[in-house]
Amino acid sequence: MTQTQSVYQSLRDAILGVELRPGEAISERWLEGRLAASRTPVRSALVRLEGEGLVQRQGRGYVVTPIxxxxxxxxxxxxxxxxxxxxxxxxxxxxxxxxxxxxxxxxxxxxxxxxxxxxxxxxxxxxxxxxxxxxxxxxxxxxxxxxxxxxxxxxxxxxxxxxxxxxxxxxxxxxxxxxxxxxxxxxxxxxxxxxxxxxxxxxxxxxxxxxxxxxxxxxxxxxxx
Missing domain, CATH: 1.20.120.530 (GntR ligand-binding domain-like)
Known part of the structure; x- marks a missing residue:
């Protein structure tokens, strides 16, 4: 599994299991630290999750989509x-x-x-x-x-x-x-x-x-x- 795939799966699991709560604000930098990952795979994962309706853009960052x-x-x-x-x-x-x-x-x-x-x-x-x-x-x-x-x-x-x-x-x-x-x-x-x-x-x-x-x-x- 590539780092991009690993970051995506980790974020997706955290959102679906509400470890990252609906409505919670998240930033690329915070996720980089949390996942020990570089910016490119984090950004790629967020774009993919946005397409799945699990995160939304909010200002310069993102928010976990509310239920x-x-x-x-x-x-x-x-x-x-x-x-x-x-x-x-x-x-x-x-x-x-x-x-x-x-x-x-x-x-x-x-x-x-x-x-x-x-x-x-x-x-x-x-x-x-x-x-x-x-x-x-x-x-x-x-x-x-x-x-x-x-x-x-x-x-x-x-x-x-x-x-x-x-x-x-x-x-x-x-x-x-x-x-x-x-x-x-x-x-x-x-x-x-x-x-x-x-x-x-x-x-x-x-x-x-x-x-x-x-x-x-x-x-x-x-x-x-």
Missing amino acids: DIGEIEQAYVFRETIETTVVRLAAARADALDLSGIEPLILPEVRDTSSDEWFDIGIAFHVELARLAGNAFFVRAIDDVMTRIARGRWLEIWSTGGRERAFIEHERIVELVKAGDGEAAAAAIQSHVRHGRDRLLDALKTQRRGFAVRGFAVLDGTEAD
């Missing part, structure tokens, strides 16, 4: 539309599916993973599900949208339950896809996405003040950037 409830609501509408299509396409090619990427994510022992591990598994499940459709555009779209809602999901995972239900729903979705039942799989993923949306938005809205006390900027969807 925006309105954007999350839009993201879930997008997810529902894309993922119902994904499972229909995957079910239509059930006999040719390579399940080696997704089956480890629904093994019984997944229930006992840490919150950090479950966070990663949740993202990986939906990316691997998109891969089953056999269309790289779906994979990139789901990877992007899951990245954009990731920090909200991280706060929700640490603040609420819902893991057991999500795990059961993951199992069921894969079973239906394997059985070639596209319509039932679409109904299952639609329900799953909506339940996840409701849990996440409820956590963000009801605990917004508490998040602010901890230094996490959570916008209500009507505030200016």
